[in-house]
Amino acid sequence: MNEQTLKRIAEALERLSPPPAPPTDLSSFPAYHWNGTGLAAVHDFKPLPLELIVGADRQKAELFENCRRHASGAAAHDVLLWGARGMGKSALAKSVVAALQENGFFIALVEAASSQLTSLPTLFEELGASGRRYLLFIDDISFEPHDQNARLLRSLLEGGVEARPNNVRLCVTSNHRNIVERDSSDQADAMNARDAIDDSLALADRFGLKLGFQYPNQDDYLHMVASYASHFDLDWDEADALGFAQGRGGRSGRIAWHYTIELAGCAGRKI
The missing domain is CATH 3.40.50.300 (P-loop containing nucleotide triphosphate hydrolases)
Structure with missing residues (x-):
């Protein structure tokens, strides 16, 4: 068996069993x-600011x-x-x-x-x-x-x-x-x-x-909306925010965030 044939066999075996991926760097990413x-x-770890x-x-x-x-x-x-x-x-x-x-x-x-x-x-x-x-x-x-x-x-x-x-x-x-x-x-x-x-x-x-x-009361829900809206400089209305929550079955932090996205979308803004 010549050298070229051995090389082809080695390459075929490598394709069937590729070398293991290098270990992930545990010191460089958030x-x-x-x-x-x-x-x-x-790489794109960007949670909401804690405040x-x-x-x-x-x-x-x-x-x-x-x-x-x-x-x-x-x-x-x-x-x-x-x-x-x-x-x-x-x-x-x-x-x-x-x-x-x-x-x-x-x-x-x-x-x-x-x-x-x-x-x-x-x-x-x-x-x-x-x-x-x-x-x-x-x-x-x-x-x-x-x-x-x-x-x-x-x-x-x-x-x-x-x-x-x-x-x-x-x-x-x-x-x-x-x-x-x-x-x-x-x-x-x-x-x-x-x-x-x-x-x-x-x-x-x-x-x-x-x-x-626990699910928020009305004041806490509006406080959530106000916090998001202020951070992203969005105008909002209390009655509209409450109507948005009612249309989605209740109040929660997630609903407050969805309302913020709706405000930004209507204003042509990115979040």
């Missing part, structure tokens, strides 16, 4: 996305302080943000990290889907070898009763052999306070009722900081 097998840098998130001042202050402690290397909690849809839970997590970065803290956001929990030990191994601090953000998570993934996450948070490393803290959002939905058949059985409640609370109790979000 945010990353975990796809279950690797990290991809998020624009209004109507949840206590939650904002507590989350910022907890993440500031973590970013500085001090002890900090894993966080559960729970409650009403569209109230800025995910926006707040991202804005807090961006605000810390603006203040010189060496921290990054890593976003993972709730469907990728089984791959988190691999992610933890990669992040744990880095000298940076990370907030692992998992949005909109919930489990059916007896879902084994709930126990996996519980183990990763505390006490498991593959628990998350010290330079990583989790921030999870859920519409359910206990993350695990209640099983009505279990609750109906007097012998299982206590066990069912304990199991549903066991995961949520692993989060040292739990912050609830």
Whole structure:
């Protein structure tokens, strides 16, 4: 077999099994996305300025302080943000990290889907070898009763052999306070009722900081609209803002943001 034939065989084998991609630089980007097998840098990480998130001042202050402690290397909690849809839970997590970065803290956001929990030990191994601090953000998570993934996450948070490393803290959002939905058949059985409640609370109790979000009253909703409109220099009307919310089924931070987009669009402006 001549040299040219060997070269063609080697090239064919390389095409069938390409070399692994180089590792992602974990020191240069503000945010990353975990796809279950690797990290991809998020180049266009531009969350809302933290001061624009209004109507949840206590939650904002507590989350910022907890993440500031973590970013500085001090002890900090894993966080559960729970409650009403569209109230800025995910926006707040991202804005807090961006605000810390603006203040010189060496921290990054890593976003993972709730469907990728089984791959988190691999992610933890990669992040744990880095000298940076990370907030692992998992949005909109919930489990059916007896879902084994709930126990996996519980183990990763505390006490498991593959628990998350010290330079990583989790921030999870859920519409359910206990993350695990209640099983009505279990609750109906007097012998299982206590066990069912304990199991549903066991995961949520692993989060040292739990912050609830409720739908805003009228004044709070208008305060949200005013904050957005002022920031983008948009004219608006209270009656129009309330009518916009009524037409979309209720008030929330997301509806206030959608109204702001509508104002900007009508004015021919970009946001």
